[in-house]
Amino acid sequence: MVPATDTSGREFEVFLSFRGSDTRNNFTSCLYRDMVEKGIRVFKDDEELRVGEKIEKLLKALSDSQIYIPIFSEDFASSAWCLRELTRMVDCTSKSDGKKEILPLFFDVKPEDVKSRTGLYSKALSKLEKEKKYDPDEVHRWRDALREVATRVGWRREGKEYGELIGLIVREVQLKLTGKDRSLPVHFVETDDLEDIVELLDADSHDHVLFVIINGIGGIGKSTLASVIFNRFRSKFSHSSFLEDVQSHDLLDMQKKLLSETLGSTSAQEIYDTNDGIDRIRRGLGDKKVLVVVDNVDEKKQLTNLAGSCDWFGPGSRIIVTVRDKSKIEHEEMQMRPSNYLPHPIKEMPLDRAIQLFNKHAFRSDTPPEDCSDLSAKVVSSIGRLPLTLEVVGSLFAGTGKSEWEKTLKDLIQVPHGDIRKTLMISIDKLDPERKNIFLDIACFCVGEDESYASYMWDDCEYSPQSAIRVLRLMSLIKIDENNKFWMHDELRYLGRYIVKEKNFKDAGKRTWVWIDEQTSRILRSDKEKPAVQALSLGITHDLTPEELAHFPELTFLGGERMNFIGDFKDSLPNLRWLSWRHCPLNLTATNLCPVGLVVLDLSESNITHDWVGWSQIEVPAHLTHVCFKFYHLTFAS
Structure with a gap:
């Protein structure tokens, strides 16, 4: 099968190099087939291609491919052809300005074997050298190529089943082949700030690390400007990552995103706290020229956990930070080395x-x-x-x-x-009551949530979500991102939450939407019934009891990442439509947790499996058609 050439003229995206006698008829064949089925244009190096004019095709595939996957097996180093391919890969990546990369698979060998630190590969190379038909200098280049590639991030089989390993490889390749350009506003207008930032960035430099601090009031276009710069210059860096709206995300998740986007998903595995994440970032990116955008910072700890210092990154790296008030992120190192931190306050847009x-x-x-x-x-x-x-x-x-x-x-x-x-209120006041309620739902609880799941809830409440969402998008009050999740500008989100608080500043229990923090936690302990509350979102660690929830008879939405349920919840939460319970505990002790009206159950980012003990305690209404379970990043709809 020969895939059609894409519009860029590139026939292949991925090049597989392997020792045919070791893996062709088993693992490599399965990997190749899975990649082709996923739409990846992959060249499988079959020995039949090594005759006559077909060698030219192989060399072209090497030159064209963006990703190289050498499959290091026990007999790989015995093949001069495999070693020549590997040397060509190293040469192509070194001249690609970061656009090509090698992802090695250590199939039944260890990196130490490939580096010739054990007898396995070193004996094979010595044998080729003694055969006299290979130039000693060429054998030396093979040895150097093996040692270099063995230091790169890739995969190790280490007892994994073929299916599991192939799944890991294919997902990583898909991630790397997907264009990482940031989406820009449809009606974008370029400003003079762009030229100023380009001059500050000095992207062709390979000397010191620079932090470019873009600051200005909300809504002035900081994130858009950062996105334009990211799209225009990321090809000049070996690795890049855009950490969007960090103030709204868990810092550990942001660290994993940074590592995954720069070094691959395997580099973010088994990181359990931010200190470990800092260490992994420093060790992994300390010698790399990277472009990283840390967007929408509002606390110093966000920057210190994601891009804390110049020595975290290799020479020529550029870290772009967007922040409303740059005094929020100033620290001692900025005072000591101000030349590494270049502030750029965004100018007012020219009248024309x-x-x-x-x-x-x-x-x-x-x-x-x-x-x-x-x-x-x-x-x-x-x-x-x-x-x-x-x-x-x-x-x-x-x-x-x-x-x-x-x-x-x-x-x-x-x-x-x-x-x-x-x-902005003039636009919001134009909304009818139903659309305004949906706007406030999104502002208070649904930013970053999947549009489909929210629509299930609104449908069940007899709203018309599709019509409302269409109007809100046309009015530029919300957006739906490429992952089908709600996005709203900070100013609009703050305004929506202010509208809710404005109805009753003194008593949170009389509001429709309530965010539980240390200041409002007392309403959970209050014995007074709170029929006005329709949505609760917990930002604190708390064990919910049936007695507490009985005081919220009209509760429709309940969410929190650090909450738990303790007690017998029989006949509780009769009106609940959406339970967002991320990071739910494995040792669930609550009983009879079965809201009869539930339409969305979100258990994402929880380490639960199909045999989780909680399934015997959480009974989902079988007659409903829009029940969603999310765990291990999978979605099931019944």
């Missing part, structure tokens, strides 16, 4: 480009219709030049009829200039 951005959202064009030429300037002069407000307000104009534009403009003029929240 602000008008252009508004036009793109309001009229889907760089220029407005002829009879609306004055409208754009009036709106921009009223709301300011912040990209977020230009996008949201522009989308509001696009979603309303021309007859409403003058009224909307009048409302905007009455808002104090620069009052972002009041400006």
Whole structure:
């Protein structure tokens, strides 16, 4: 089977090199077939290709491929052909500017064997050298190539079954072949900041490590600017990673993401705390030229756990940090070596480009219709030049009829200039009650959640989620990312949560949506019934009891990563639709935990299996059609 050439002219993406007598008819054949079935264009080095004009095809495959997988078996070093392929791989990767890589598989050997530190490969090389038909210099190059490749991150069989090992390899290859470019706004307008950052970045340099600190108020375009820079320059670095919105994620998860995106998923295995993660990052990236974006930092510990110091990374590395207030991340080292930390406060968008951005959202064009030429300037002069407000307000104009534009403009003029929240409220106030409730659900609890699961809950509550989500997206109030998860700008999320708190600042128990932290935890202990509360999200460690939950009769959503259930929950939580219980404990002691109305059960990031003891305690209503279980990153729908 010969795959068709892709649009880049590359016929193959992956090159498999192996000793035919060792693995061709078993492991390699299975690996090849699985890759082809997954749509990966893979070249399998069969010996039949080593005659006549077919050698040219093999050499072209070596030159074209992005990923090389040498399968080191016991007899690999006995083949001059395999050794020549390996030497060619090393040569191709060294000249690829980080665009090609070798992922070795130590099949039935150890890295020490490949490095010729044991007798296995060293004897094979000595035998080839004694045969006199190979130049000693060439044998020396083979030995050097083996030693170099043996130090690279790859896989070890070590007793794994073929299916498990093949699954690990194919998933890693798919991850590396997937384009890592960041998605940019559809109506993107470039600003002068881009040129300034490019000059600061000095991406072609191979000397010292630089931290570029992009700071500015929320909504000014820090993350977008970082994404543009990442897309444009990541090819100049051997490894790259974009850590998005770190303030909303667990730091250990962010460390694993950094390692997975730079060194492969195997490098992030068996990391149990952030100190171990720091050590793994320093050891793994200390000699690599990397581009890392640490986006939306709001605490010093986030940066110190992900990119704590210049000596964590190799020469020429660039760390881009986006932050609202750069004083949040300043520490002693910045004062000691200020030349390594270059701040860049984002400038206000020029008037002409602000008008252009508004036009793109309001009229889907760089220029407005002829009879609306004055409208754009009036709106921009009223709301300011912040990209977020230009996008949201522009989308509001696009979603309303021309007859409403003058009224909307009048409302905007009455808002104090620069009052972002009041400006954004004009769009939110245009929503009908159902769509506003869905917007607030997303702002309070659903950012980062799968759109499908939230829709199951809303469907069951007799809302019309698809229509509402479509309107919210058209109004630029929410986005759905490439993983089908909700995304919302920080300013809009903060505003949504403020709207909820504003209904009752003093008594959280009278709000519809409640985030439980140390300040609000007392409402869990209160004996007073709280019928207003429909959603609880626990940000603290807490053991929930039937008595506590009985005081929330209308609870629809319950979530938390450090909560547990203690006691007998028979007839509890009659209205619960969504239970988000990540990192649930293995030793569940609660009994009769079976909410009759449940439609979404999220147990992701829990080390549970099909024979988990909890399955006997959690009874899921069998008659429902939208029950989802998520564990071990698998999804089952019944």
